Amino acid sequence: MPYDVNLAAQDANKWTWMNFKPDECRKNRWDQQTGVGLLKANFMDKLQVMRTSIGQPFVITSAFRGPEYNQLVGGKKESKHLLGHAVDIQCNGELAAMIAHFVLHNNMFNGLGVYQSGDWKSRFLHVDDAHGGHGYPVIWSS
Ligand SMILES: [Zn+2]
Numbered sequence: 001m002p003y004d005v006n007l008a009a010q011d012a013n014k015w016t017w018m019n020f021k022p023d024e025c026r027k028n029r030w031d032q033q034t035g036v037g038l039l040k041a042n043f044m045d046k047l048q049v050m051r052t053s054i055g056q057p058f059v060i061t062s063a064f065r066g067p068e069y070n071q072l073v074g075g076k077k078e079s080k081h082l083l084g085h086a087v088d089i090q091c092n093g094e095l096a097a098m099i100a101h102f103v104l105h106n107n108m109f110n111g112l113g114v115y116q117s118g119d120w121k122s123r124f125l126h127v128d129d130a131h132g133g134h135g136y137p138v139i140w141s142s
Pocket residue numbers: 062081086087088113126127
């Protein structure tokens with residue numbers, strides 16, 4: 001049975017998402033409240049499926065956010081990062097197209113934020129599975 005991920009990396013036996021490390025993206029942390037280690041297990045399952053399907057590394061620039069951290073980085077009040085159901089993936093060009101394609105053609109995720117303007121290295125996609133109830137993926141862009 002999947003569990004909510006809150007492992008702080010100690011319980012490595014239960015860590016089943018082979019392409020993601022518990023402390024990944026903690027370089028951005030302002031406190032203990034960020035990291036893939038605090039995402040929900042069912043969301044991590046989907047992220048791993050997408051990662052395996054696409055077959056290229058994902059650089060996660062934002063994952064779980066606590067309320068203070070979310071405010072600090074200018075996140076929306078209703079950000080799905082607060083729920084542990086969202087990641088931002090650094091990507092552009094072909095990889096961005098592959099991720100967007102996966103989101104739109106697989107019934108796993110339903111939120112797609114497109115941030116693909118400006119410097120190539122600053123571009124990313126936001127992906128979440130907490131925009132349910134519409135019957136289609138919700139898409140927005142900056
Ligand atoms: Zn995001």
